[in-house]
Amino acid sequence: MTYFPEEVVEHIFSFLPSHSDRNTVSLVCKVWYEIERLSRRSVFVGNCYAVRPEQVVRRFPNVRALTVKGKPHFADFNLVPPDWGGYAGPWIEAAARSCVGLEELRMKRMVVSDESLELLARSFPRFKALVLISCEGFSTEGLADIASHCNVNLNLNCFGACLVDSRTLPQLRHLRELDLQENDVEDRGPRWLSSFPDSCTSLVSLNFACIKGEVDSASLERLVAKSPNLRSLRLNRAVSVDTLSKILLRTPNLEDLGTGNLTEEFQTESYLRLTNALEKCKMLRSLSGFWDASPACVPFIYPLCHQLTGLNLSYTPTLEYSDLTKMISRCVKLQRLWVLDCISDKGLQVVASSCKDLQELRVFPSDFYVAGYSAVTEEGLVAISSGCRKLTSLLYFCHQMTNEALLTIAKNCPNFIRFRLCILEPRKPDATTNQPLDEGFGAIVRECKGLRRLSISGLLTDKVFMYIGKYAKQLEMLSIAFAGDSDEGMMHIMNGCKNLRKLEIRDSPFGDGALLGNVAKYETMRSLWMSSCNVTLKGCEILASKMPMLNVEIMNELDGSCEMEENSVDPSRVEKLYVYRTTAGARDDAPNFVKIL
Amino acid sequence: LKASSQPPYISTILLSHQHHLLLHFLHYTNQISPHLLLPHHNIPLPLISRFRSTSQPVAFSASSMEIDAENLSATELRLGLPGTSSSEDRPKKPSPTVGTKRALEDTTSEASGTGSAAGEDQDTTTPAKAQVVGWPPVRAYRKNTFQAAAAKKAEQPGGLYVKVSMDGAPYLRKVDLRMYKGYRELREALNALFTKSLAAAENGGDHQYAIAYEDKDGDLMLVGDVPWDMFISSCKKLRIMKGSEAR
Numbered sequence: 001m002t003y004f005p006e007e008v009v010e011h012i013f014s015f016l017p018s019h020s021d022r023n024t025v026s027l028v029c030k031v032w033y034e035i036e037r038l039s040r041r042s043v044f045v046g047n048c049y050a051v052r053p054e055q056v057v058r059r060f061p062n063v064r065a066l067t068v069k070g071k072p073h074f075a076d077f078n079l080v081p082p083d084w085g086g087y088a089g090p091w092i093e094a095a096a097r098s099c100v101g102l103e104e105l106r107m108k109r110m111v112v113s114d115e116s117l118e119l120l121a122r123s124f125p126r127f128k129a130l131v132l133i134s135c136e137g138f139s140t141e142g143l144a145d146i147a148s149h150c151n152v153n154l155n156l157n158c159f160g161a162c163l164v165d166s167r168t169l170p171q172l173r174h175l176r177e178l179d180l181q182e183n184d185v186e187d188r189g190p191r192w193l194s195s196f197p198d199s200c201t202s203l204v205s206l207n208f209a210c211i212k213g214e215v216d217s218a219s220l221e222r223l224v225a226k227s228p229n230l231r232s233l234r235l236n237r238a239v240s241v242d243t244l245s246k247i248l249l250r251t252p253n254l255e256d257l258g259t260g261n262l263t264e265e266f267q268t269e270s271y272l273r274l275t276n277a278l279e280k281c282k283m284l285r286s287l288s289g290f291w292d293a294s295p296a297c298v299p300f301i302y303p304l305c306h307q308l309t310g311l312n313l314s315y316t317p318t319l320e321y322s323d324l325t326k327m328i329s330r331c332v333k334l335q336r337l338w339v340l341d342c343i344s345d346k347g348l349q350v351v352a353s354s355c356k357d358l359q360e361l362r363v364f365p366s367d368f369y370v371a372g373y374s375a376v377t378e379e380g381l382v383a384i385s386s387g388c389r390k391l392t393s394l395l396y397f398c399h400q401m402t403n404e405a406l407l408t409i410a411k412n413c414p415n416f417i418r419f420r421l422c423i424l425e426p427r428k429p430d431a432t433t434n435q436p437l438d439e440g441f442g443a444i445v446r447e448c449k450g451l452r453r454l455s456i457s458g459l460l461t462d463k464v465f466m467y468i469g470k471y472a473k474q475l476e477m478l479s480i481a482f483a484g485d486s487d488e489g490m491m492h493i494m495n496g497c498k499n500l501r502k503l504e505i506r507d508s509p510f511g512d513g514a515l516l517g518n519v520a521k522y523e524t525m526r527s528l529w530m531s532s533c534n535v536t537l538k539g540c541e542i543l544a545s546k547m548p549m550l551n552v553e554i555m556n557e558l559d560g561s562c563e564m565e566e567n568s569v570d571p572s573r574v575e576k577l578y579v580y581r582t583t584a585g586a587r588d589d590a591p592n593f594v595k596i597l
Numbered sequence: 598l599k600a601s602s603q604p605p606y607i608s609t610i611l612l613s614h615q616h617h618l619l620l621h622f623l624h625y626t627n628q629i630s631p632h633l634l635l636p637h638h639n640i641p642l643p644l645i646s647r648f649r650s651t652s653q654p655v656a657f658s659a660s661s662m663e664i665d666a667e668n669l670s671a672t673e674l675r676l677g678l679p680g681t682s683s684s685e686d687r688p689k690k691p692s693p694t695v696g697t698k699r700a701l702e703d704t705t706s707e708a709s710g711t712g713s714a715a716g717e718d719q720d721t722t723t724p725a726k727a728q729v730v731g732w733p734p735v736r737a738y739r740k741n742t743f744q745a746a747a748a749k750k751a752e753q754p755g756g757l758y759v760k761v762s763m764d765g766a767p768y769l770r771k772v773d774l775r776m777y778k779g780y781r782e783l784r785e786a787l788n789a790l791f792t793k794s795l796a797a798a799e800n801g802g803d804h805q806y807a808i809a810y811e812d813k814d815g816d817l818m819l820v821g822d823v824p825w826d827m828f829i830s831s832c833k834k835l836r837i838m839k840g841s842e843a844r
Contacts, residue, residue: 077731
């Protein structure tokens, strides 16, 4: 193949969809390496510290879409101290110097400053899409810069904790997509919507569900009226039913809707208008929002239910199981359902009998205390598994589980790709036999041969890890909490799970023996996180000295102090450990409390 | 356990349930403060309500017509030999077979010993809500949204009015559950509302009453089993039942 002209080889490469395939072909020979790197359009960096930004942009100068991820996953649950790192600045600077053709930038769990956003705005003439998920560190000023400089269609998604001032958003002139999801937005008044310039007619997606304050309904209606391409619209709590009805009359092509406020104080007439408007939205497939929804307003969406494939009711503690089930029982085409545990086991039975096409289910807790109450048990999940045989992705918070139930579930749904079970009380045994849940999870990994992601909970001994190591050959990500008896548990995982990429462990009795038992493994993985385990400083030092290609970061943060000597419990015990492979060496932006060995 | 009125097998049944069940009862009798407890709703309900209402029904004292919470506490289950009285029991740690791997003992804010205010207003002491950092694994956005909603709900001026019926009374009453801090106050209020009806019934010789409520699933439940907050969020109607019916 090396005798083909470059263009032909490049064309052949363009059919390779995955990054790993392209990485593989680039290893064949120098010619292929060159062809591949110059024609690569999309680059994915799973850990921003695994490689230097300069290296990436030098190798792939023609990249159009760049994705970078920062903090470890447990940062979502406040386990990573603030100011740990994950700065977007170096990436944007490097790209600004070398990849002027950049069109899309996606970042997750990173710290993005206003200066970086300003640089971004100025540097890429063809820039189209900015996606920020669970990021932080910027404000309105930064967004205003993006707005004033970007003359092209802009796709802006912001998920997670970032400070966004609602005032400056509207200066985005040619906005295609403005998607602010799960942000902590500092609200400065309702006028931001009216500032969208008249020339902005390219809006495809608008999501401001997380903005807490009032919005100007007239502006919103005007904006929607001049956005014929609008496909996705997610409103915040302040938008009334009346406004929603008026908007929907303008958006017959809407595919995804997040409702505004649906409270007790309603006029039946408003709801009738709403039903009429909704009936016109023949393309509507996905529904969310339901802020403060009152049960009486639920019937308004009945006409829609039969066409829905996605439904997110997970922010609505005001709906009880009977209201939920009346709605869900009509959603026969549902593929994705997110609910709260107030749906109860009875409600899940209704889901099981109505939604035969269900692929993804998430049941969130409504009470976050460890000993909190939950109406959902193993029975609900067993019912789901017997009714929804196409289930592949599960996130389930419940207050108890049994081995028998897990065995049944595994037999019923062998197609799980993601299985995350969170029993609210740590180390809780089987609810009927008082035994550990080893056998149950063992059944899951044995039956679900395609399992890629697993989170375990409840009372678990080393045995469950033996099963996971033995059977979970496709497993890429494993989350462990309050589980295991000894180093042997972790060793089973390290030796058995061939495809493991990310391992995160908290509050489990694994120590240096496990940490050092298979050091070569870490070079095949993206990262390891261990917190509140039994690893010591000595063990980490040994690891660092044996494996120079790894960054071994330890974080001992007690009462805000960063001195390890002040650790009164045990100066050698490492509270938080983050190990990752890297070609970049030790990072230079680490804060005081992080020590890189 | 009251040895005189309880068949011995009941204690055996209870001990063979899983420890959570036992600790659940213990918690609600204020004998121990749990580190991690869940209200365990696998308890077959007839067992509880039968136990409670038949052993020693809530009795109205002839003179003051007061629903006596102390008497109710006498019927409560506790870990101990028959004959030990409530005042002697001290908050106990869970038995050694239980919770050997509980890692949270150092993270909970309230050790055993709190909430044991002489077994009086058991409903004002909320279950020790243990908070472990980053557990359950839920994103901060979700937690913040719910806390904001809960705070908003707490501010709401609107009351939580439910109907109260009493068997034999000519008409029903309404009470605002938000006005009361716990079960004791509720009982006092109900007592005050239904004074006349109670007096009339007393003369008929029927001294035994139980307070029941209808929850959001439509089931008739005995008042007092669950924490107060949970009760007011699920109570739809109250019903004061004659002892003969409550059996």
